[in-house]
Amino acid sequence: MPTNVLIAGGGPAGLEAALALHRLAAEQVDVTVLAPEAEFNYRPLSVLAPFAAGGGITYPLERIAADAEFTHVRGRLASVDTAAREVHTVTGERLAYDVLLIASGARPVTPFAGAVPFTGSLTDQERLHGIVQDVEGGYIRSLAFVVPPGATWSLPLYELALMLAARAFEMCVTVDLHFVTPEAAPLERFGGPVSRELRDLLDLAGIKLHAGLDWTPAMLDVQRVITLPRLEGPEIAGLPSDEHGFLAVDEFQQVVPGVYAAGDVTDYEVKQGGIACQQADVAAEHIAAQAGAPVDPQPFEPELKGLLLTEHWARYLKPDSGASILARRGLSWPPSKIAGRELAGYLKTLEAVTLR
Secondary structure, three states, X not given: OOEEEEEEOOOHHHHHHHHHHHHHHOOOEEEEEEOOOOEEEEOHHHHHHHHOOXXXXXXXXXXXXXXXXXXXXXXXXXXXXXXXOEEEEXXXXXXXXXXXXXXXXXXXXXXXXXXXXXOOOHHHHHHHXXXXXXXXXXXXXEEEEEOOOOOOOOHHHHHHHHHHHHHHHHOOOOOEEEEEEOOOOOOHHHOHHHHHHHHHHHHHHOEEEEEOOOOOOOOOOOOEEEEOOEEEOOOOEOOOXXXXXXXXXXXXXXXXXXXXXXXXXXXXXXXXXXXXXXXXXXXXXHHHHHOOOOOOOOOOOOOOOEEEEOOOOEEEEOOOOOOOEEEOOOOOOOOOOOOOOOHHHHHHHHHHHHOO
């Protein structure tokens, strides 16, 4: 009898796991994805939307479920009963499982009063578009882009800052731009060469960098502050979590026996789509092996990759690899932002079908 695998979450980690399980153990598992949305929102490209240069893409979960052969149940995870091996949804529904993979994400919190957060949602895209228009019209003359302390992923804020500087230059508008980050250097996780190159890009764009600092309103006199949400763990009832509400996992992404987690919901400090997909692959391999599939599961060994994207160019980033690699415009533009082993290739085929 197939192992009943329940995946809570329909984001990158959840879909990566579903696709991996379909490839590795289609005969050994029966997969259900619990997610409240009818569509998968691919948000990394939403940084382009405020500049009317593109935006997020949505894919119907019904189509993905058919291709990956999982059942999609509309709902949101509320709690887990590990003794009964069932989850409870926010509406009171109960779903049984043999194995549970939680990929429901973290909780975004606006870190500064009065700041404009950017999560990639349609509301945030429209709000940022309004700010871009005010800069173009000369109504806003000073802005600060502020990376909050705590769990977040700062790369999108660098993209927004560089694109706004370029737009102001194109419109012959003078604007005082600042970038404030608690990082010791820009995108310091990628190492010295990438940090130095990004610092040079900020200098060239006329953006004043304030590194190694926590933002306070008294620091700069600016008209607008644009920031990212700080991420907090959801503190899922029935499961152990750390002091910030995130789920602690072992080397195979297991929280407790029979329960796995991947993505922003975990206590791994880097909150990024590519890392989330890597965690999902590790969990899927371990689940597939436990279900009897001929798989040799490997522990989680993170490989950080990034793509710095603007309207006109993109740069591939990798830690301590020397200077970044300039991506050329080609058959597919922009390049994939989430480097999921399963998800990236699948979405390309889905685009090809959808766009005919």
